[in-house]
Amino acid sequence: MMAVATFEHDAELMLRVRDGDAQSFSLLLAKHRGPVIHFLYRMIQNQAVAEELAQEVFLRVYRSRASYEPTAKFTTWLFRIASHVALNHIRDGKHERHQESLDGEGTEGIGRQVASRAPTVEQEMVRESRLAEVRRTVESLPAKQRAAVLMHKYQEMDYAQIAAALECSESAVKSLLFRAYETLRAKLAHLAGRG
Amino acid sequence: MKSTKGSACPVERGEEEILLRYCAGTLAAEGAAQLEGHVTSCSRCRMWVQEQQMVWRALESWELEPVTADFDAALLARIAREKEARPGWRGWWERAVGAWSGGLEWRVAVPAAALALLLAAGLAVTNPFRGEPVETAVRLEAREIEQAERALEDLEMLRQLEPPEEDKKL
Known part of the structure; x- marks a missing residue:
């Protein structure tokens, strides 16, 4: 029931954007900005590039307002655009040029948090190393598998929505997820023992 | 070979996807309860x-x-910069696309048809073949005649190779 209400609300906002209501666009932006940037960040693993790509995504949403029809859930349509932008970015090889050093960026982020949360140095090093490993493993997945896992895990999208976003069949999504999680299990399961 | 058809084990049946849904919490309550019973007893x-x-x-x-x-x-x-840079044609294009997606109206169809006619006329005026030298055209025509003659000769040869009607009946 909640999902239906959200679906109608987002679609309704987008229809208002189509009619020239800038306020509705701001509402959609406020609601979906975070999930889109986080998805792109996890795909590309560079915050600055992720935000730049997210700008492109919302710009495309705005440009498409005249042709928008609420035939699918708004988030599915939005993530279809986001997936396109991310996969094109990776395909064009811009990914490698922009990618930050995992260790470098991780250390910087952790450094800030050490002061506020004050865990022991050892705990922090373990956490940092775990996080770097998770990021490396996700990054090692083929781009489409990565996109499918990120939408499944973090956006809680079902197979049909992921299929619509990636423009493939539901069985293809099942296969993508199966292979991706198989890789993740093989590479990350040992972390269980490290607490 | 051991049959896995009747097995309750998703791993044995090659249906790990159901375990994935169980872990994601997207399995229906009844199915999840059944699977939970199995998972506690199955080490795999x-x-x-x-x-x-x-x-x-x-x-x-x-x-x-x-x-x-x-x-x-x-x-x-x-967005504001983009609007400022292309206010005219962009607005027209958006209106046109909007009308197209909701059913093409005559107010859009007529200008679109007029634009298509203008483009066709423009192409006709700048036709790249218009200025083709006469010699080239003559050479092409001569080659076509030659090809047609050769095709007729080939047909004639095939007809000669065919057995007479009486032979076909045998």
């Missing part, structure tokens, strides 16, 4: 579920940086 499924839950927790531990404070302002500025 238990291992699968534990590893998947580990992956889940590892992914959840991935913290993110906050979004830049001026993200919205930067985006809205880009």
